[in-house]
Amino acid sequence: MMPSVVISARGEQRLSAGHLWIYRADIADCRAQGGDLVQVIGPRGRPLGGALFSDRSQIALRMLSSGDEAADEALVSRRIDAALDGRRLFVRLIWWSGVEPCNVLDSVVNVNNQAFRNGKT
Secondary structure (H helix, E strand, C coil), rough: CEEEEEEEEHHHHHHHHCCCCCEEHHHEEECCCCCCEEEEEECCCCCEEEEEEECCCCEEEEEECCCCCCCCHHHHHHHHHHHHHHHHHHHHHHHCCCHHHHHHHHHHHHHHHHHHHCCCC
């Protein structure tokens, strides 16, 4: 049986609003150890998704899936592979463009810093 965590009504409301983190204060019952992939259950017993559980952080749950979708090792592996593929594509695009990689990265950093200063992040 997969480890599980029951969250409060307030935690469920935050999930419904789009938040992907659940704070320790919103945990009603925990049957998991730190580092476990857990099933997140609402206060009325409804499965809300899967998450990584931390027994040390104030952010106790980091959601990985929603509803009945299992947050298992296969899901984590697929997401890591997808992230690596995206980075490989980014590097290939830079290489093919003939632009120096440091110039592209400098541009990305400058755009992100400007957006942060303007409150757009």
